[in-house]
Amino acid sequence: MPNLTATAIAHPNIAFIKYWGNRDDALRLPVNGSLSMNLDNLYTRTRVTFNPDLPADSLTINGKAARGPALIRVIEILDLVRQQAGQTGRAAVVSSNNFPIGAGIASSAAAFAALALSASTAAGLELSEQDLSRLARRGSGSACRSIPGGFVEWQMGDSEADSFAFSIAPAAHWPLVDCVAVVSQVHKVTGSSEGHGLAASSPLQNARVGDAPRRLNLCRQAILTKDFAAFAEVVELDCNMMHAVMQTSSPALLYWQPGTLAVMQAVTAWRTAGQTVCYTIDAGPNVHVLCPADAAQQVQSKLAEIAGVEKVLIAGVGGPARLEI
Numbered sequence: 001m002p003n004l005t006a007t008a009i010a011h012p013n014i015a016f017i018k019y020w021g022n023r024d025d026a027l028r029l030p031v032n033g034s035l036s037m038n039l040d041n042l043y044t045r046t047r048v049t050f051n052p053d054l055p056a057d058s059l060t061i062n063g064k065a066a067r068g069p070a071l072i073r074v075i076e077i078l079d080l081v082r083q084q085a086g087q088t089g090r091a092a093v094v095s096s097n098n099f100p101i102g103a104g105i106a107s108s109a110a111a112f113a114a115l116a117l118s119a120s121t122a123a124g125l126e127l128s129e130q131d132l133s134r135l136a137r138r139g140s141g142s143a144c145r146s147i148p149g150g151f152v153e154w155q156m157g158d159s160e161a162d163s164f165a166f167s168i169a170p171a172a173h174w175p176l177v178d179c180v181a182v183v184s185q186v187h188k189v190t191g192s193s194e195g196h197g198l199a200a201s202s203p204l205q206n207a208r209v210g211d212a213p214r215r216l217n218l219c220r221q222a223i224l225t226k227d228f229a230a231f232a233e234v235v236e237l238d239c240n241m242m243h244a245v246m247q248t249s250s251p252a253l254l255y256w257q258p259g260t261l262a263v264m265q266a267v268t269a270w271r272t273a274g275q276t277v278c279y280t281i282d283a284g285p286n287v288h289v290l291c292p293a294d295a296a297q298q299v300q301s302k303l304a305e306i307a308g309v310e311k312v313l314i315a316g317v318g319g320p321a322r323l324e325i
């Protein structure tokens with residue numbers, strides 16, 4: 001008899017080489033490989049309970065019942081799990097986050113990684129890391145990178161079966177810190193899923209995608225050899241290329257706020273002055289400022305002084321998604 005309830009914790013991740021655009025929207029198969037690190041003290045905790053007496057699947061996020069598209073997306077993952085496990089019972093999904101949703105910190109990544117692990121375990125499946133990563137990918141592409149620990153690569157793959165993420169180095173390999181400069185906590189207007197659908201309308205997307213394997217190799221190498229200067233160069237290039245695509249798609253997407261630009265310019269000036277620091281930005285206005293752990297305190301207090309920065313969240317390199325016993 002399978003264990004009918006399970007709780008899992010997963011960290012969000014910050015991409016150094018970005019995923020932007022799908023070759024198959026339904027299966028979330030990306031047009032390029034990507035690379036990220038998990039964020040250690042930010043997390044989503046999700047409990048899934050299958051119960052044959054429940055009339056329908058339900059979803060609670062941070063104490064509030066969720067309906068509509070959020071619930072439908074969760075039901076799609078529950079259906080995949082039920083199919084694989086030969087289960088028919090409906091599920092209660094209860095989820096909470098310790099970080100703001102919808103502001104460029106990938107809440108969907110942590111959410112679907114935690115859901116894949118908790119739902120499959122509750123249904124009695126014992127999935128491999130690869131299978132969990134593929135399942136999480138179906139909910140949100142970047143979620144496949146929140147299943148393995150540390151520094152994680154998502155290989156785009158040739159098919160559904162080989163599009164999953166794996167760790168290229170454990171969390172302890174290189175103590176980097178992400179100082180997230182929060183310039184706005186307002187929920188973003190255009191979510192990533194919609195944005196992926198617009199990527200191909202930018203005349204710059206082909207150039208971004210064509211050059212992605214080169215950037216991915218450079219970034220992987222910089223991480224493996226802990227070469228911060230090489231890392232900074234390729235991470236900022238990749239971020240700027242994605243935002244160039246966003247800003248030139250039709251309709252155009254501009255995620256930046258004045259505070260975003262202020263932080264980008266400050267980080268560039270600090271690096272020119274010799275500080276080991278660089279920035280990257282996801283589909284939102286907040287800026288992820290990356291630096292070695294020994295520089296984090298100084299970077300955090302300098303960021304906090306910039307006009308427009310509301311607060312600075314700090315996260316080191318996080319481990320894999322895990323079950324809570």
Ligand code: DP6
Nearest residue numbers: 015018019140141142192193282283
């Ligand atoms: C800019 O994984 O959030 O953060 O698959 O539609 O849920 P969906 O998209 P999502 O896209 C992430 C976009 C990004 C870059 C990245 O994390 O690689």
